Amino acid sequence: MHASRSHLPATGDADALLRLVAACRAPAHLPSLRAAHARLLLLLHPAHPSAAPARVKLIQAYAACSALPAAHAVLESSCSPDRGAAAHAATICFNVLIRALTAASLHRDALRLFASMRPRGPACFPDHYTYPLALKSCAASKDLLLGLQIHTAVAKLRLDANLYVAHSAISMYARCGRPEDAYRVFDGMQHRDLVSWNAMISGFARAGLFERAVEVFKEFVALQCSVPDAGTMASILPAMGNAKADDILFVRKVFDEMQFKELISWNAMLAIYANNGYHVKAVELYLRMEKDGVEPDSVTLATVLPPCGELSAFSVGKRIHEIIKRKRMLPNLLLENALTDMYASCGCLKDAREIFDSMSARDVISWTSIISAYGKHGHGRESVDLFEKMLEQGLEPDSVAFVAVLAACSHAGLLGVGKRYFDSMTRRYHITPKAEHYTCMVDLLGRAGCISEAYDFITAMPIEPNVRVWGALLQACRIHSNMDIGIVAADNLFRLVPEQTGYYVLLSNMYARAGRWADVTSVRSVMVNKGIKKLPGASIVELGDRVYTFHIGDRCHPQSEMIYQKLDELLKRIRGIGYNPEVEATLHDVEEEDKEGHLLVHSEKLAIAFLLINTSPETPIRVTMNLRTCGDCHLAAKLISTITNREIILKDTNRIHHIVQGVCSCGDYW
DNA sequence: GTAGGGTTAG
Known part of the structure; x- marks a missing residue:
């Protein structure tokens, strides 16, 4: 069917149809899309000037509706040899479809389509839009050989002066494990823009050359030719695991000086803190986001939940859970996993279990979180049962899952079970x-x-x-x-x-x-x-939105007087029910003369006294410390929980002591 | 009417 000239003025209708097409963004819109498509075929002659852009819109719409075969069919209708007038349009159609394939991570399909372009003739030749897409797919599928071929072809066509092409080449080389080749492209560029630097920083970071990444980052900042953006922050992030304190400060300064802070910049800064154990800094930065009215997304919240857990910052963690509910972000596997762990880490095993039970889908990380939660609380049997349930679900345990279940066995003294798991890990699952x-x-x-x-x-x-x-x-x-x-x-x-x-x-x-x-x-x-000083024991507690740190014998806190009075009173009362400072523990402070006196002001005790003063009677006491808690503090905490009728949750470096009415969940096996 | 770098959980 060929439309006669009389159809041409009908483009008004065609425009309306094209708007309809462009609005089709989900599989549910497919029927309307098909209808609009059919009417467009009637209205627009294939040679009509509007026909080519219409095909592009159709391919985009079909792709957005997850109807890739239909998108492909439109493409095929656009590159017949007799459409000479629309020569360039064919390439654009290919570009759009390849783009859709890469967006769906169908990189092999994208590359196959790319390879089919040149044989179809000049009308379908790849251009400076196509090459970045193809190189990106090479990077994603780690196909260095094809990447090299494409980059060579690009150079022959003199398309490598195009920034987009150069950036995708940098990224391709870096992701295929050739950071020096990536740098050669970067170094040879006549002109660079912000993205050029970001691509190179990211390239070194992704290739594991963290120092080079930081070097380029600093050079870029020093040049002051353009301002770092969220892309810069996100690019440097993977290079900042185990980072030097100075480098973290440097990145923070860059972040602070950004005029417009996009959400990703906040998220990246949070992640840098979280990944380096700067838990307090991470929570503080998140609280500043709240104060400044920056709307968090699921990435923000999934990033800040682990630091909340580390600090047992229960009230912030709980508030984040409320935000997640209010914003209807669930179900979301990452967030649910992070919530499970946060609650467990705050000593709220019940809440952790509630999240876990409510999940509609669970992966190995979900199971590992809950297994580890029971383990840290001393409930080894539960951990083992959960581990077995995970296996029944057909999930394959990985290295971290085994750490969780083995730790649970060790916390609960399940010798035989632990040995069997270690054995099955190596023999059955071939995990080193x-x-x-x-x-x-x-x-x-x-x-x-x-x-x-x-x-x-x-x-x-x-x-x-x-x-x-x-x-x-x-x-x-x-x-x-x-x-x-x-x-x-x-x-x-x-x-x-x-x-x-x-x-x-x-x-x-x-x-x-x-x-x-x-x-x-x-x-x-x-x-x-040797002039050796003891690693200072420190206990941290959350009160309101603040985190307080106590050291042994600490008198820095404004409420110091009250805290020591309270502690005196508590110690007197627990002596009455059988507390005697443990002799052995006194050797923690070998350099001190007044041993017992020192033992009595261990940071855990100060922290407990502080919270008893400042919280209402039904509030559980949560203390997190940076060492293993000592036997004396453990005993004191149990007795204090009895006389004050308070739940005490004492988290040390590798487990959680959940104390209720003088009884600890660890069963005193620790 | 198309393209480059970039954030999250055990």
């Missing part, structure tokens, strides 16, 4: 154990009393045992008073981390317990000679 797995096993064996077995386990390790592995062994030796192996563990620790006093203290405690006072003295003198 990492240091974390070995640490769990040494802890599990050691605390169950199998010290020699734990030691043999270490000597048989195919990787170099790290500080945590030896630390777990030393801890076990202390509990079971195994001096011989304890000394071996201590020796290795002094070799690995000569500056960490915690281990000197553990060793000296062991000697003290064995009555070997001469050895106690010699360990002490080593510490004195």
Whole structure:
């Protein structure tokens, strides 16, 4: 059917139809789209000047409605040889469809379509719009060979002066593991814009050359030829894991100086803090977003929830949950996983379980979160049951899932179960154990009393045992008073981390317990000679929107007087029900004369007293600390929970003590 | 009427 000239004035109708076409953005719109398409075929002669743009709109619309075959059919109708007048339009149609394919991550399909263009003749030749798309698909599918071919072709066509083409080449090389080739493209550019720098920063970051990424970032900022944007922030982010404090400060300064802070810039800054253990900074920055009225998205919230968990910042975490509900962001796997972990980490196992149970879909991360939650609370059996349920669902446990279940076994003393899991991890799932797995096993064996077995386990390790592995062994030796192996563990620790006093203290405690006072003295003198200072124990608590930190014997807090009064009163009362400061723990502070006095002002105790003063009677007390809590504080916390009738949640570096009416969820096995 | 860099969970 060919429209006669009389149809041409009908473009008014065609315009209306095209607006309708452009409005079709979801599969539900397909019927209207098909109807509009049919009417357009009647209205527009294929040679009509409006026919080509119409086809582009149709391809876009079909793609948006997830009807890629239909989009493809429109494309095929656009490149017949007799459409000479619409020569260039054919290339545009290809570009639009390739774009749709890359957006759907169908990179192989995109590349196949790309490869089919040139053989169809000059009307279909790829252009400077096509090449960036093709290079992007090469990058995504890590196809360096094809990427190289395309980049060579591009250079021959002299299209490499085009910024878009150059940027996609930089990205392609970097993502295919050739950062130096990426840099060669960047270095050879006659003109660079903001995106050029972002592409290079991102390229080095993605390729793992973090220092180079930071270097380029700094050079770009120093040049002051253009202002960093959200793309710059997001590009430097992957290079900022385990970053130097100075570099984090530098990025923060850049962030602060940005005139317009896009949401992604906030999100990237939050992630940099979160990834580097700057939990307080992350929560503070989030609170500033709230204050400044910056609307968070799901990425913001998923980024700031883990720091909330780390700090046990329950009220901020809970408020974020409210925001998530209010904004109807659920279901969202990432957010639900982050919420599960945040609640668990704040000691709210029940809320964590509620989130987990309410989820419509769960992945290994969801299961790992809840398994680890029960484990940290000392409910090893529940963890194991959940792990088995996960297997029943047909999910494949990964390395982190095994860390969670092995840690749960060690926290609950489930020796046989733990051993079986370690075995199945290697034999059945072919996962190579990492240091974390070995640490769990040494802890599990050691605390169950199998010290020699734990030691043999270490000597048989195919990787170099790290500080945590030896630390777990030393801890076990202390509990079971195994001096011989304890000394071996201590020796290795002094070799690995000569500056960490915690281990000197553990060793000296062991000697003290064995009555070997001469050895106690010699360990002490080593510490004195080396000028070793104890890693300051710190407890943090959340009150309102603020996080407070307490150190041992801290008198910095404005309420200091009240806190010490409260603590005195508490100690008097718990002495009445059997509290005696634990002798052994006094050696934590070997350098102090007044041992008992010092023990009584451990940061955990100060933090508990502070919260008792400042919160209402039904509020649980949440304290997070940077070391393992000492036996004396654990006992004191249990007794304080009894006399004050308060729930106390004491989180230390590897587990959560949930204390209710004098009973701790750890069952005193820790 | 099309293209480049870039953020989130165990």
